[in-house]
Amino acid sequence: xxxxxxxxPNNRKSCYFDATVAAGVACFSVYNHMFIPAxxxxxxxxxxxxxxxxxxxxxxxxxxxxxAGPDAFELIQYLTTRDMTKTxxxxxxxxxxxxxxxxxxxxxxxxxxxxxxxxxxxADSDIALWASAIAAERGMDVRVHExxxxxxxxxxxxxxxxxxxxxxxxxxxxxxxGFRQTELRSxxxxxxxxxxxxxxxxELYLQDGTRGTELWDMVQAAGARHGIRPGAxxxxxxxxxxxxxxxxxxxxxxxxxxxxxxxxxxLVDFAKPEDFVGKAAxxxxxxxxxxxxxxxxxxxxxxxxxxEHALPVLTGKGVSVGVLSEAIYSQRFGANIGVGMISTxxxxxxxxxxxxxxxxxxxxxxxxxxxxx
Amino acid sequence: xxxxxxxxPNNRKSCYFDATVAAGVACFSVYNHMFIPAxxxxxxxxxxxxxxxxxxxxxxxxxxxxxAGPDAFELIQYLTTRDMTKTxxxxxxxxxxxxxxxxxxxxxxxxxxxxxxxxxxxADSDIALWASAIAAERGMDVRVHExxxxxxxxxxxxxxxxxxxxxxxxxxxxxxxGFRQTELRSxxxxxxxxxxxxxxxxELYLQDGTRGTELWDMVQAAGARHGIRPGAxxxxxxxxxxxxxxxxxxxxxxxxxxxxxxxxxxLVDFAKPEDFVGKAAxxxxxxxxxxxxxxxxxxxxxxxxxxEHALPVLTGKGVSVGVLSEAIYSQRFGANIGVGMISTxxxxxxxxxxxxxxxxxxxxxxxxxxxxx
Numbered sequence: 001x002x003x004x005x006x007x008x009p010n011n012r013k014s015c016y017f018d019a020t021v022a023a024g025v026a027c028f029s030v031y032n033h034m035f036i037p038a039x040x041x042x043x044x045x046x047x048x049x050x051x052x053x054x055x056x057x058x059x060x061x062x063x064x065x066x067x068a069g070p071d072a073f074e075l076i077q078y079l080t081t082r083d084m085t086k087t088x089x090x091x092x093x094x095x096x097x098x099x100x101x102x103x104x105x106x107x108x109x110x111x112x113x114x115x116x117x118x119x120x121x122x123a124d125s126d127i128a129l130w131a132s133a134i135a136a137e138r139g140m141d142v143r144v145h146e147x148x149x150x151x152x153x154x155x156x157x158x159x160x161x162x163x164x165x166x167x168x169x170x171x172x173x174x175x176x177x178g179f180r181q182t183e184l185r186s187x188x189x190x191x192x193x194x195x196x197x198x199x200x201x202x203e204l205y206l207q208d209g210t211r212g213t214e215l216w217d218m219v220q221a222a223g224a225r226h227g228i229r230p231g232a233x234x235x236x237x238x239x240x241x242x243x244x245x246x247x248x249x250x251x252x253x254x255x256x257x258x259x260x261x262x263x264x265x266x267l268v269d270f271a272k273p274e275d276f277v278g279k280a281a282x283x284x285x286x287x288x289x290x291x292x293x294x295x296x297x298x299x300x301x302x303x304x305x306x307x308e309h310a311l312p313v314l315t316g317k318g319v320s321v322g323v324l325s326e327a328i329y330s331q332r333f334g335a336n337i338g339v340g341m342i343s344t345x346x347x348x349x350x351x352x353x354x355x356x357x358x359x360x361x362x363x364x365x366x367x368x369x370x371x372x373x
Numbered sequence: 374x375x376x377x378x379x380x381x382p383n384n385r386k387s388c389y390f391d392a393t394v395a396a397g398v399a400c401f402s403v404y405n406h407m408f409i410p411a412x413x414x415x416x417x418x419x420x421x422x423x424x425x426x427x428x429x430x431x432x433x434x435x436x437x438x439x440x441a442g443p444d445a446f447e448l449i450q451y452l453t454t455r456d457m458t459k460t461x462x463x464x465x466x467x468x469x470x471x472x473x474x475x476x477x478x479x480x481x482x483x484x485x486x487x488x489x490x491x492x493x494x495x496a497d498s499d500i501a502l503w504a505s506a507i508a509a510e511r512g513m514d515v516r517v518h519e520x521x522x523x524x525x526x527x528x529x530x531x532x533x534x535x536x537x538x539x540x541x542x543x544x545x546x547x548x549x550x551g552f553r554q555t556e557l558r559s560x561x562x563x564x565x566x567x568x569x570x571x572x573x574x575x576e577l578y579l580q581d582g583t584r585g586t587e588l589w590d591m592v593q594a595a596g597a598r599h600g601i602r603p604g605a606x607x608x609x610x611x612x613x614x615x616x617x618x619x620x621x622x623x624x625x626x627x628x629x630x631x632x633x634x635x636x637x638x639x640l641v642d643f644a645k646p647e648d649f650v651g652k653a654a655x656x657x658x659x660x661x662x663x664x665x666x667x668x669x670x671x672x673x674x675x676x677x678x679x680x681e682h683a684l685p686v687l688t689g690k691g692v693s694v695g696v697l698s699e700a701i702y703s704q705r706f707g708a709n710i711g712v713g714m715i716s717t718x719x720x721x722x723x724x725x726x727x728x729x730x731x732x733x734x735x736x737x738x739x740x741x742x743x744x745x746x
Contacts, residue, residue, distance in 0.1 A: 004400040005378035006411035007681050008608065009621040009699050010497065011403065027377040030384065030403035033497065033624065038379035063626075100509035105502060124383065124406065126499035129478060129625065133503050133650075136473035137510040146626050235381070248382040251406065252502065253436075253519050277506075308380050326382050 001306075011035055014060035015150045015212030022213075023220070023230040031061035031124045031247075037232045046231035050199055051332075054158035055231040056219050059196070059203070060150035060212075064119040065108075065128045067135075069142035072116045074274075075135050080110070081259060081282070083272035087112050092177035092192060095120070096264045097127065102281030103256045105130070107246050107264070109194060111179055111205075121151070121205075123246035134277070148209045149190075154219060154228075155201035162223045163202045167191060171202070179205075184218060187211050196233050198241035236328045239339055240370060242296060249294075249325045249339060255310060258282065260290040261341060292322070292341040296367045299336035299355065303329035311355045313342065313364060321346050324355050324364065333370045342366060374679075384408055387433035388523045388585030395586075396593070396603040404434035404497045404620075410605045419604035423572050424705075427531035428604040429592050432569070432576070433523035433585075437492040438481075438501045440508075442515035445489045447647075448508050453483070454632060454655070456645035460485050465550035465565060468493070469637045470500065475654030476629045478503070480619050480637070482567060484552055484578075494524070494578075496619035507650070521582045522563075527592060527601075528574035535596045536575045540564060544575070552578075557591060560584050569606050571614035609701045612712055613743060615669060622667075622698040622712060628683060631655070633663040634714060665695070665714040669743055672709035672728065673736045676702035684728045686715065686737060694719050697728050697737065706743045715739060 005028050007013075012034040014020070026041035037058050039046060049055040067075055077084045080095040087093055089112050097106045097120075106127050108120040120127060132144035154162055163171050166184060171191065174180070179192035190205035206215050220228065238245060244264070250257040259268050259282070268282055297313070304327055313322035327338030346353075354361045378401050380386075385407040387393070399414035410431050412419060422428040440448055450457045453468040460466055462485050470479045470493075479500050481493040493500060505517035527535055536544050539557060544564065547553070552565035563578035579588050593601065611618060617637070623630040632641050632655070641655055670686070677700055686695035700711030719726075727734045 001380075001394065002377050003380065003398065004375050004411075006400050006402040007374075007376065007679065008402070009680070009682050010618070011620075012627055013682050021374065025376065027379050029379040029381070033620070033626065038377075099502065099505060101505075126502060129472065129499060129503045130506050132472060132474075133506045134510060136650075137507060245383070247384075247406070253406065254385055277509075306380065307382070309382050309386050 007035065014058050015206065015209035016058040016060055016152065016216050019213045019216035020058050020230065025230070032063045032122065034061040034063070036061040037230070039232055040230050046229060047234055047236055049227065049229040049231060050156045050197060050234050050237055052157065053227045053229070054154060054156040054162055054223055055229055056216075056223060057153040057155065057230075057232050059153045059233065062121055062123070062151050063146055064121055064149040064205070065131060065144065066117065066119055066147045067131065067142055067144050068117040070116065071135070071140035071142040072118055075131070075140050075142050076110065076118050077272070077274050078138075078276050079131055079134065081268040081276060081278070083269040084110070085272070089114055090179060091175065092179055092194060094177070094267070096259045096267050098259065098278035098282065099252065100278055100281065102258050102278040102285050103252060104246065104250070104259055104262060104264070105252050107244060109177065111190065111192070113181070113190075119149070125246070125251065148207060150206045150209055150212060152204045152206060152215060152219065153195045153201060154204070154223070155195045155197045156199050158226045159201035162219070162226055162228060163191070166218065166222050184215065187215055189215070196243060197237050198243070199237065235326065236330060239326060239328050239337055240330055240332060242339065245326070255323055255325070255341070257341070258285050258290065260286060261292040261294060263294045290344060292343055295322075295340060295342045296370060297324055297327065297338040297340055297364045298367055298370075299324070299327055299338055300363045301336065304336045310340070311357070313340065313353050313355055315351055315353060321353070330370070335370075337370055380408065387431050388579065388582035389431040389433055389525065389589050392586045392589035393431050393603065398603070405436045405495065407434040407436070409434040410603070412605055413603050419602060420607055420609055422600065422602040422604060423529045423570060423607050423610055425530065426600045426602070427527060427529040427535055427596055428602055429589075429596060430526040430528065430603075430605050432526045432606065435494055435496070435524050436519055437494055437522040437578070438504060438517065439490065439492055439520045440504065440515060440517050441490040443489065444508070444513035444515040445491055448504070448513050448515050449483065449491050450645070450647050451511075451649050452504055452507065454641040454649060454651070456642045457483070458645070462487055463552060464548065465552055465567060467550070467640070469632045469640050471632065471651035471655065472625065473651055473654065475631050475651040475658050476625060477619065477623070477632055477635060477637070478625050480617060482550065484563065484565070486554070486563075492522070498619070498624065521580060523579045523582055523585060525577045525579060525588060525592065526568045526574060527577070527596070528568045528570045529572050531599045532574035535592070535599055535601060536564070539591065539595050557588065560588055562588070569616060570610050571616065572610065608699065609703060612699060612701055612710055613703055613705060615712065618699070628696055628698070628714070630714070631658050631663065633659060634665040634667060636667045663717060665716055668695075668713060668715050669740045670697055670700065670711040670713055670737045671740055671743075672697070672700055672711055674709065677709045683713070684730070686713065686726050686728055688724055688726060694726070703743070708743075710743055
């Protein structure tokens with residue numbers, strides 16, 4: 001089944017919206033109250049461009065929450081589970097953010113732009129609202145807001161060539177999550193080696209929303225001879241690669257997850273001297289031991305079609321012992337693959353598990369990795 | 374231009390999703406991270422049903438934030454700009470919510486279910502995240518969460534007949550925003566005289582998400598002989614009626630509004646003894662005088678087509694002095710009508726104003742009311 005989307009002022013348009021329409025976008029979703037392209041009509045070709053060539057994605061909906069002012073470091077240290085002391089300008093860090101109950105509410109990349117000024121490059125939840133409330137309640141001297149910043153991702157094995165042609169060979173020296181403030185024909189932006197895939201690439205954090213089409217067209221032109229294609233954050237690749245998707249894998253309102261069960265426990269630093277949001281709850285959760293763990297699933301049977309929502313993973317007796325968050329048919333692995341959670345009580349049982357789909361039950365198996373071939 | 378929407382686990386399905394698909398939903402939007410029907414393929418007939426008959430809307434995306442516990446009243450009093458002292462069980466209240474800077478971040482209806490337990494029936498922003506942070510930072514003994522509650526709206530002049538047939542004649546005694554905990558063939562729900570239109574009607578706050586299709590079908594069956602139609606919150610009617618739409622008219626991230634300029638200043642109660650979020654900022658804003666005020670616009674020229682995003686309202690010299698948030702052609706008023714903001718400095722000038730649309734400039738005029746005919 002396919003449905004249209006209402007394009008109206010309830011959700012925002014990205015500054016690349018017109019450019020993506022000109023490029024033939026066929027399908028949108030909504031992320032951080034903003035329309036985000038979902039595909040351009042040829043998902044197979046878009047996947048192939050990401051895996052073997054180069055793709056460009058409007059990810060402006062990955063909004064930035066800027067935290068700036070005398071107490072900015074203190075607030076960042078309090079909001080995240082990692083020790084931010086060693087954070088330095090030019091090196092991004094993946095930072096889980098939990099609420100006071102120790103549940104994941106976002107998993108942004110943090111960019112320290114200068115002393116006292118940070119961006120959180122966020123997944124889909126209103127972190128500016130949440131962070132500004134905490135700052136105000138604690139009487140911190142800091143400004144929390146969403147600046148005019150709109151990331152454009154260039155992803156895939158040929159991404160570096162395209163970006164080097166645009167910016168110069170210095171981009172090859174950028175470490176993973178490394179970034180630099182720069183410009184492109186006077187368009188101000190931050191260039192980072194980052195992006196929501198494991199195929200390598202960069203994100204251009206455009207800092208002037210009036211120049212979205214101009215930047216899009218420049219990237220398109222530079223990428224043309226490398227076969228660049230417009231696309232979107234790719235669900236198949238992310239499931240194959242095991243990337244976390246806050247929102248799809250769980251969100252505060254549906255299947256809430258703590259960092260230990262979702263595989264981010266290593267990024268909870270109880271040793272840092274300062275308190276942080278959720279610390280007491282996370283200590284309790286850790287002491288009790290996680291009740292679930294993140295796994296990969298293989299789902300038997302014919303290639304899956306559209307996977308619209310999470311399904312409970314059931315024992316033979318129909319008891320729910322886990323969740324299949326998202327699944328897709330992978331030609332690369334020749335199987336239906338998915339990600340989700342399983343109760344740690346199932347670790348020893350070897351019990352047969354299944355999910356109920358429209359056409360009936362399908363057996364699922366837990367995998368540590370999918371493994372090629 | 375029309376585009377498809379990606380139906381996947383990044384956003385939630387309403388518990389009425391399957392029922393709306395069976396009823397022929399054609400277009401969705403996303404609200405509070407949940408798919409919400411936008412129309413069923415015949416906007417004219419859907420508007421007519423609302424204005425002259427009865428319509429049923431899946432508004433499950435209007436989520437409830439439950440605040441419960443010993444400090445629930447104290448938290449509610451702190452989060453809202455109104456004095457909650459006189460709130461009583463069974464009578465909902467429209468309560469603006471501002472952030473610490475005095476900017477509107479939501480405009481829910483509050484339902485006091487019993488002493489120490491409230492629902493905020495919210496517009497599109499993560500209020501549970503925000504409110505729980507404030508509660509935790511203030512050390513309050515209260516639980517903030519999103520319960521399994523999914524409103525189904527029945528709106529239009531014949532709504533009362535349908536609801537009376539379902540529940541009995543007692544529903545006729547309900548005051549505006551009055552509500553009662555009840556059930557329908559053992560389905561637990563709260564019935565309220567409310568809904569996002571000025572055509573009258575009710576909302577059924579279903580409290581068991583497994584019974585969405587069952588409830589939808591019962592309403593459909595009871596409404597059949599009154600010509601009930603599936604529909605959705607109706608932009609034309611809301612613009613004609615001047616209802617506020619948090620999100621479309623402005624949100625924290627785009628065109629942020631304070632309550633004084635958006636016409637909700639009467640709901641800011643500085644006299645209440647307790648402090649509340651944004652109080653100091655709101656006192657400052659009030660003392661300085663609002664820089665803008667909410668207005669209705671008439672836009673000259675041929676009937677407007679799709680209105681996709683807010684436009685600046687410009688003087689002859691091209692200076693932005695306001696915003697047209699949303700506009701639509703109204704047959705009822707025989708004109709293109711819209712809502713938005715204008716600088717209070719323009720009150721005396723009588724200067725000619727216009728907006729730039731794809732096909733060129735269009736003159737706009739400010740109106741206090743549209744007035745019939």
